[in-house]
Amino acid sequence: MPDTLLSLSGVHTHIGPYHILQGVDLLVPEGGVTVLLGRNGAGKTTTLRTIMGLWTASQGDIRFVDHVITKLATPEISRRGIAFVPEDMGIFTDLTVAENMMLAASNGPIDEKRLSWITDLFPPIGTFWKSSAGTLSGGQKQMLSVARAIIEPRRLILIDEPTKGLAPAIIKSMTDALKELKETDTTILLVEQNFAMASSIGDTVAVMDDGRIIHSGDMQELVEDTALQEKLMGLTLEVHQ
């Protein structure tokens, strides 16, 4: 049984008058991919943003490698080894691809060897190195967003819907890249609506609804149990394929 890298216990988040997270309990084991599933508005993105400190939990504890990070500011959380790929990609469109990558390497100059690995993983990063990031296509921007998160070794990467709005060929490339990233022992907490993609790379899964985790366990168990899929999400994997 792998060690727990990140744990959320009884986490509540309020945004203005809205009570979004209503007691989230989540364990992310070290190594592998944990997928967070759930319908729109279930609280998946809020969970990632709360972990990252972009919204502050009003109640509950978030622990990362045995340290409570609940009240830490976002830069401190990032510096502890958590990278974030937001749903809107968070690309600096006014900057070049190179400048985006330089900023992401917050601990010093870019490691050339790692950059070479990344450009093999995502060829457009190398091709458009000096181009303005604003001129990239949607898929290329998503690649840049993930590339930025892994330019330095991180213990945990939070990725919010990396396949949203992408063409099938790009989704397959992105899935393959995440699989390769998984081989490097990086832990990934992935929010994904595309169940087919999620099930192909996920090791563990948590399903959210109404601001709570309503199911957690092995991904393989959920893939094999269509009745449970239907119960949790209203749809089965077959519908997605």
Next chain:
Amino acid sequence: MSDTSIKPRIEKVPLSEQFFQKLPVMLVPLLALAGLLAIGNPASWLTLTVAGLAMGMMIFIMASGLTVVFGLMDVINFGHGAFVAIGAFVGFTVLAWLAGWTESPSVLLNLFAVLIAILAAMLVTGLLGYAFERVIVMPVYGEHLKQILVTMGGLIVAQQMIYVVWGPDELHISRPEAFQGSLIFGEAAIEKYRLVAVGIGLALFLAMRHILQNTKVGLLVRAGVENGEMVEALGYRIRRLFLIVFMTGSALAGLGGVMWGLYQETITAHMGSEIMVLVFIVVIIGGLGSVEGCFIGALMVGLLANYTAFLAPKVALISTIALMVVILMWRPQGLYPVVKAK
């Protein structure tokens, strides 16, 4: 990597659109050309153009900090004018202490006196900027209405503090010997001080561009203007960066105050709030958060104000407002709209 081939495709910006994007750069020469055609006499035009550029450069110095502060943290600082006035008063006080140097025929001593006055003004306004950000601005991040009210309050307090320290009367001071008088080019007389103002403004613009384009701090500022949240998620403390920018912006306002004061040779406690009208117009014309837009906007305001004051003095009263209206009808987000992901 997958065997699925990705065909990288970069969106090409059409030539017509590229031209449209670059068009604002042409506005200053076009305005100068229009001024030449309207004025007719090249000597008068040259004098007015240098005067306009000098005025524009001084407004740019005062406005540049304000636009970056807005761009980076979405903070509307109506108290920015306080730093202009305090900078001018500190500068004038130092120049009064150094009267022996400013009245000396030695250009070097004159320059030293002005340099010390400028450094003192920038130091004081930079430190006041620190206090202003911590005490007044920090509690109202993200709340525009409160920012307007509280920074206006800060401006009033600062003006009253000027009354307390320097008294209610306006101060007069003569420019140092070396900056008095004019240089004659043919039939055109150009005030020396205006050339100095153009030089300092241009040097500041180039330095700001260099810092923004070629340094890590500049990179962070540009990224922060677009998406501050993501800059934080990458591990950078944007609040600290903002404090540095705020202090720098305040210090630049102080520099602008000294220069404007030397230009007018008279300063009052209200000079900051008076000049802020022009400063806000320039920031809006340029596009909130854009240094390049602010620079072009300031030069246009300076040139137009001088040309219209010569051609039709009554029109000069509304010329800058009219310019803002025309620019905003053409580009509602200003000359260089700043992309914001927030």
